[in-house]
Every structure is written in structure tokens, then in C-alpha cells.
Amino acid sequence: MKHRFNSFINERSEDCVKCTIGAGYYSAVTDSARLMVAGQPMGLFDKLVGWLGLKKEVNVLCLGLDNSGKTTIINRLKPSNAQVQDIVPTIGFSIEKFKTSSLSFTVFDMSGQGRYRNLWEHYYKDGQAIIFVIDSADQLRMVVAKEELETLLNHPDIKHRRIPILFFANKMDVRDALSSVRVSQLLCLDNIKDKPWHICATDALKGDGLQDGVEWLQDQIKTMRT
Amino acid sequence: MISSPAEVKNGSGDGGRWLDAHYDPVAGLYTFSSCVDLADLSGDGESRLVVGDLGTGSSGMKLKVYRGTALMSESTLLDLPAGLVAFFMDLHEPRIPAVAVASGPCIYVYKNLRPYFKFTLPGLEINTLEQDVWQQVREGQIDPMCLKEMLESIRKKDAVPLSIRSLRFLSLEADSMDDFVQLHKQQPIRRQTVITCIGTLKKSTTDEDGVSCLVIGTENSDIFVLDPEAFTILSKMCLPAAPTLMDVTGQFDVEFRITVACRNGNIYILRRESNKPKYCIELSSHPVGLVRIGKNVVVGCTDESLQGFTQKGKKLWKINLPAPVTTMAAMDLPTRGFQGVLVGLANCEVHLYRDKNLLSTIKTPDTVTSICFGRYGREDGTLIMTTKGGGLMVKILKRMAVFDDRESAPGPPLAQSVRLNVPKKTKLYVDQTLRERENSLAMHRAFQMDLSRMRLAAARAYVKALESSLTPVSSSLSEPLKMNAVVQGLGPSFKLTLNVQNTAACRPVMNLTISFLYDENLYRMRNPFMRIPLLVPGLIYPVETFVECTSDKGISDIIKVFVLHEGKSSPLLTAHINMPISEGVAFS
Ligand SMILES: Nc1nc2c(ncn2[C@@H]2O[C@H](COP(=O)(O)OP(=O)(O)OP(=O)(O)O)[C@@H](O)[C@H]2O)c(=O)[nH]1
Ligand SMILES: [Mg+2]
Numbered sequence: 020m021k022h023r024f025n026s027f028i029n030e031r032s033e034d035c036v037k038c039t040i041g042a043g044y045y046s047a048v049t050d051s052a053r054l055m056v057a058g059q060p061m062g063l064f065d066k067l068v069g070w071l072g073l074k075k076e077v078n079v080l081c082l083g084l085d086n087s088g089k090t091t092i093i094n095r096l097k098p099s100n101a102q103v104q105d106i107v108p109t110i111g112f113s114i115e116k117f118k119t120s121s122l123s124f125t126v127f128d129m130s131g132q133g134r135y136r137n138l139w140e141h142y143y144k145d146g147q148a149i150i151f152v153i154d155s156a157d158q159l160r161m162v163v164a165k166e167e168l169e170t171l172l173n174h175p176d177i178k179h180r181r182i183p184i185l186f187f188a189n190k191m192d193v194r195d196a197l198s199s200v201r202v203s204q205l206l207c208l209d210n211i212k213d214k215p216w217h218i219c220a221t222d223a224l225k226g227d228g229l230q231d232g233v234e235w236l237q238d239q240i241k242t243m244r245t
Numbered sequence: 246m247i248s249s250p251a252e253v254k255n256g257s258g259d260g261g262r263w264l265d266a267h268y269d270p271v272a273g274l275y276t277f278s279s280c281v282d283l284a285d286l287s288g289d290g291e292s293r294l295v296v297g298d299l300g301t302g303s304s305g306m307k308l309k310v311y312r313g314t315a316l317m318s319e320s321t322l323l324d325l326p327a328g329l330v331a332f333f334m335d336l337h338e339p340r341i342p343a344v345a346v347a348s349g350p351c352i353y354v355y356k357n358l359r360p361y362f363k364f365t366l367p368g369l370e371i372n373t374l375e376q377d378v379w380q381q382v383r384e385g386q387i388d389p390m391c392l393k394e395m396l397e398s399i400r401k402k403d404a405v406p407l408s409i410r411s412l413r414f415l416s417l418e419a420d421s422m423d424d425f426v427q428l429h430k431q432q433p434i435r436r437q438t439v440i441t442c443i444g445t446l447k448k449s450t451t452d453e454d455g456v457s458c459l460v461i462g463t464e465n466s467d468i469f470v471l472d473p474e475a476f477t478i479l480s481k482m483c484l485p486a487a488p489t490l491m492d493v494t495g496q497f498d499v500e501f502r503i504t505v506a507c508r509n510g511n512i513y514i515l516r517r518e519s520n521k522p523k524y525c526i527e528l529s530s531h532p533v534g535l536v537r538i539g540k541n542v543v544v545g546c547t548d549e550s551l552q553g554f555t556q557k558g559k560k561l562w563k564i565n566l567p568a569p570v571t572t573m574a575a576m577d578l579p580t581r582g583f584q585g586v587l588v589g590l591a592n593c594e595v596h597l598y599r600d601k602n603l604l605s606t607i608k609t610p611d612t613v614t615s616i617c618f619g620r621y622g623r624e625d626g627t628l629i630m631t632t633k634g635g636g637l638m639v640k641i642l643k644r645m646a647v648f649d650d651r652e653s654a655p656g657p658p659l660a661q662s663v664r665l666n667v668p669k670k671t672k673l674y675v676d677q678t679l680r681e682r683e684n685s686l687a688m689h690r691a692f693q694m695d696l697s698r699m700r701l702a703a704a705r706a707y708v709k710a711l712e713s714s715l716t717p718v719s720s721s722l723s724e725p726l727k728m729n730a731v732v733q734g735l736g737p738s739f740k741l742t743l744n745v746q747n748t749a750a751c752r753p754v755m756n757l758t759i760s761f762l763y764d765e766n767l768y769r770m771r772n773p774f775m776r777i778p779l780l781v782p783g784l785i786y787p788v789e790t791f792v793e794c795t796s797d798k799g800i801s802d803i804i805k806v807f808v809l810h811e812g813k814s815s816p817l818l819t820a821h822i823n824m825p826i827s828e829g830v831a832f833s
Contacts, residue, residue, distance in 0.1 A: 133624075158267075160641070
């Protein structure tokens, strides 16, 4: 299954802007070595650190409706020299990496478009944490986000796990955006009793609020492991 | 499953297939399906809702645009909107559609939500007599009273109808006529029709964002196709009645089909090659909703029925609805290969049909007056409804929702729609059917004639039998009798038993005799004449005698039995006994 989807993975190189939308894009991805770290080959030092157990590797699933800002957020979390300027709607999914003080994150940036949402569940097993991004300015589709969240929480690969979920109530800079409190009300987050969760209001364009969320996630993963 | 109170409340009727995205009961939107459209008006991939709001019907008409749950812009309309469509009128980038609002005799075209162009229908032919009369008024030759008389006579006999001005004048009281004439006499007379419905027709491509022509129907029973950029009339077609609902498909330069429901209760289908309707569907009651699904047309009628027709007007099915239809819309979801018809009903329900099967029922808090299904915001399967009370309701189809034909459909069992393997009609059958069809009258007459003859013959035979007492039952009042005969034996000797019964209630019968009539060459009878004892009512009296067959030729004959009253020559009753063939030979 996974093998087939590899062809959807985004290539974050200079010429990817125009080809990510069309179907002709598939042939562009041929070099599997580049896929692992989405554009920048994994350095030897990083691997060494990983083997020595200095930095734990965690797989994180980044989920949420299309246009909510998932790719923008993950792009923001990467070191500034690895960030890209143009962000296009994700096709299928893409794998990104970034590090915090003690963890090395591998993020599955899933496409949120309706026709790709059925891909999400294939990665639930491998995920050790979930980042769920919501467009706080899209009030109309709050019910859709809620529906997808419920489907996620009820999936057999997620339901009985104490997997931490970080909610980003994104686009808080938009004039009509809902507050993070209102978003958590609309999504009925209080009903999640058996998993640690946290919600942050963010502005992915400026990067506001992201750090707070990632720190919470890091703490959760640490407590989980020990 | 985590579920909010809202979902528990609303998720019942429609099988939980729809998400309640938004409901504003006091949105103040008063409109019909023909005045609602969805379009990406900013070219940012997010569809907006464009509504021609009818306001109170006399004021407050507005063009409103919604983005998500919020009203984004509104601008005043000069007249009541009859229809609204979004369409691409040019090839400019970015691809942003224009909005056309039809009201009165005009189409107002908005680009980027700013007025861009106004198209006015060409004026109609003016009655020359009417024109002359007004000319005379202008020159002061006739007074208003005289004008009134002349206009009235023109109205009665002339083929070309009067202008609105003359009709208004004719409806005035005598004291206000003068002012009216003074006010209007200098202006030229104009006769104008109004637009009743509007649609779009792709010019030459099938592309989603291809340039489209506007198609308009008028009160004057015409259909016009307008050039997208120049707004000149590309084609004019005539209908037998004023159109009210319209569906257009195809491309103007290639092949197209315009389906219109008219005020005479008929549906007409126009094609590219002719300016007259190609097909006609005559409905038994007036159409209130018209939706095309692929190649079929689905019509909702005032008799609370929903009917399906082919594009050539052949009726496919008809079902009854639980309430009058308020509005209809197509539900087309190409990404999931789904097509259905949404029907708003006066009982606060919206039904979803695929063909004649009810797939889902959505309960609404108020009667729905307009329905629009399509891409809104970033959601492809969005259902937008406005209600009688001015409410706005947005529902989103769940990603995993499936519609099952058989789930809620009452109606006939599945087996009923299984086609029987009927053998092909033979040539003989077809010839016979043709002959029957052609000569039906003569055949019917011949049959009726023969039937009458047969009845007459039967009646005659019956009367004769009664008159000559040829029956084994006597119905005479004084001697009601019944008799049957039994023949026993193999021959040549037979035993003949006659069972005689008096069927009267209490009167006995006396003085009866029995006599036999037979061919003396064949039979010999010991005593061919017998007396019958007194017959007590009800009892059966067996009268026995012996017959001997004298012939050895193996033939048989009838023996007639008469029951007679002493002193009367005509029998009371008669019986014919078919004698069996004798198996043996007499010794003689
Ligand atoms: N104003 C504002 N815009 C944002 C913010 N975050 C993202 N965007 C914009 O939202 C749009 C969508 O962002 P993406 O990161 O592509 O969204 P996504 O969730 O990855 O979408 P898919 O890949 O289609 O699932 C882009 O135009 C971003 O610039 C934010 O915090 N504020
Ligand atoms: Mg993305």
C-alpha cells in the first residue's frame, strides 16, 4: 500500500511549483534518496546522533482539512535555510523532518483534500503523535473538521492508544477567525478523555504560537517514553 | 462516537449523511432557486453564494454575495429579479465569472460585483392604429374620452396588443385621464416584454470555465440566445406559450437542447436545427420544478407528483409526493458519480430522489423556497437552502455518505421491475394486430350481429320448447312435475326407469299417464302406455318398463317419453332418451 503512495510524495525542489497540481507530476519523483528528507539529504551527523540515541526519532502525522495551513506550519518549523517560499496544495502526502532540542521529528504532511483523506488511515499505525490543523477562519467547514476528527478518534488504530494530539487553531490573524476556545468548543475537544491534547492559536505566516505547541508535544512524547 | 447535541437533534431524518454547517433563520433572504447560483467570484478557489433577493416583492431587492457563513456584499437591484446566473463571458485571466441578473426587460451584468453592462430586450411591434390615435391626441385633435373609445375598439378587434401605456390609460377613472394624457402624450409608444427565465449555454467548448451564452425566455413566448461578449441576439426561437422554467445543455456552436416548461402546462424541447420546439410533453397538471439529469427530465407538478421523461418526451415514471412541491434542484456530484434530484416540499421536507427512488429525506425547520447544490467555499457537496421565513441553511454531504436505493423506498417490490423474457412478436401476430387495428369497427359489428342472432335463435328454441312442453320439467301451475329417466342393461333387453316427482308444495296430482314413442322396427316395448298412480308432493315415483332391441345392426335410436293428463292431447312434459347400442342379439 505504502509503496504505491510514494508516487504522490511532494518534491520540494525549485521546479515543483507548477507540477504538483497536475497528474503529470508523478514521473518527476524518481530519486528515492531525496524523498526521505524532502529535498535535503539526511546528513551523516544526524544519523549518527540518531543511532547514538541522543535524539529520539518520532513519527508525527499532520492532519486537517485542505487549505488549513499544514504545509505552511511544517515549513515554518524547519530550519530557516530549509524553508521553501512557495507553498502549493499537497498532493497525496509529503514527508518532512525537523528537530527540537531533544527530538527528531519525521512529519507525514497529509493532503487535506477530500479525495486524499482516505489515505490518512494508512499511516495511523506508524504515527506516535498527531498534529491536527484547523483553519479558524473557515467557520462553514468547522463541522467537516469535526467529522474528520471523530472519524480519526474512532479508528481502530487510534481509538485505544494514548496518542498525544496537538491542535493548531491556525490563521488567527484573519479578521473573522474564531478564538482557540471557540474552536475547541465547536470541535467538542472536551469529549476527548483518554488522550492528552492541547490547542494553540497560531499564525503560520508569522510563526506565532507554533513553538508553544511543539514544546507541549515534545514534553508529551518524553513522558510517553519514560 | 463523539456527537454534539446539534447532531443528535438533526441527524435523524436523513440517515446522518449531511453535516449541518450553518443555519441562520433570520438571514432575511427571500428568493427562489432560479435566483441562486454558486461561483468562484474572486478566482481564489473558494466558491461564493450569489443570491438575487426579492426583498418584500416591491422593495428591498438586492444582489447578495455570501462567503462561508457571512454576507460579503450586497447591492440594490432596480427591479424584481426573475433569474440569476454566473457565467464566463470572456477569456480574460484570471478566470472570474460574471453575474447576470434578469429583471423586467433587462439583463444586468456584473463583473467583479460591479455593474458592467445592461442588455434590454428589443421592443415589440406597435399597433399602428394605436400610434395614429396617440398622434392625434398629441396634435390636440381628440380629447381623452374620445381616445378611450378609440383605444377600446382597437383593443377589441386588432391582432397586435396595445402598449402598457394605453392599457394603463384604459383602466383609469375619468377624472385622472387628463393628467395622464398630459404626462405621457409626448413620449413615443413602446411595447416591451419581460424576461421570465434565464439560463446559460456553453459557446463552443465543454470546459468548466468555457465562455457561455445567455439564454433567456420572455413573456412574449420567445427564447433568445445572446452572444457572450457583444450581447447581440445569436438565435431566436418561438414557443407556443410563455416559458417559466428552463434547462439548457450542450454547446451553441455544436448541438444543444433547451428544455422549457411553459405556462400552458406543456414542456417543450428545442434543438439547434430548428427555431420551433422539436418535442412536446403534455402534462396533466402544471409544472413547478424542472430538472435535467443526464438525458432525462424530471418534472414536479402541482398535483403533488414527480415525473420522469426521456429527452424525447417519453414518459418513464410517475410517483406521488406527500405534499406540494415548492422548488427543485439537481444534485450533481461528479467526483462521486452521483446524480439526483432534490425536491423541496411544503411539509418542511426536502426529498432526494434518484429516478423514482427516494434516497433521503431532510427535515427542515421551515418550508424551503430555494435549493442550490454544488461547490461552496471549498466543499464540493454543499446543499444550500433558503426558507420561506428568510432563513439560510447550509448542509455539507459527508465524505463517506452513501445512498442506497432500496433503503427507504416503500413502493413496489424489486421483483416487479425485473423484466420478463417476452418472446419476440411473430409476423403473423403483427399482421393480425394490424388487421384488427384497421378493421376494428367492422369486426366489432360482425361480432355484435352474430351474438344477437345467436341470442335470438336460442330464445326462439326456448320458446318453442316451452310451448310444446318438450322439456322434462313441467312448470304448469296445476301439475308441476319433474322427470328423469335411467336406462339399465347391456341389451338386447333394457330396463327403463322413469323417476317422476310432483314438485308442488302440497297438492297431489292424479290421472296422469305415460306414453312412449319409438321406432317399431328397432324396439319392442312390453307396454308402451302406462298409468301413473296418484303423486304425493315431494316423493319420487319410479315407473319401470322393459325395452327390447330387435335390430342386430348395432344401431340405436331415441325413445320419446310423454307424460300426459287424461283427456288432454298435448303432453305435460317430454323426455328424449338416447338408447345405448345393444351389445347382444335378440332371439326371435
Ligand atoms: N492568513 C493566513 N494564511 C495562512 C496561514 N497559514 C496558512 N495560510 C495560507 O493558507 C493557504 C493554504 O496553506 P497550506 O499550507 O497549503 O495548507 P494545507 O493544509 O497544507 O493544504 P493541503 O495541502 O491542501 O491539505 C496558503 O495560501 C497559506 O499561505 C495563517 O496562519 N494565516
Ligand atoms: Mg499541504
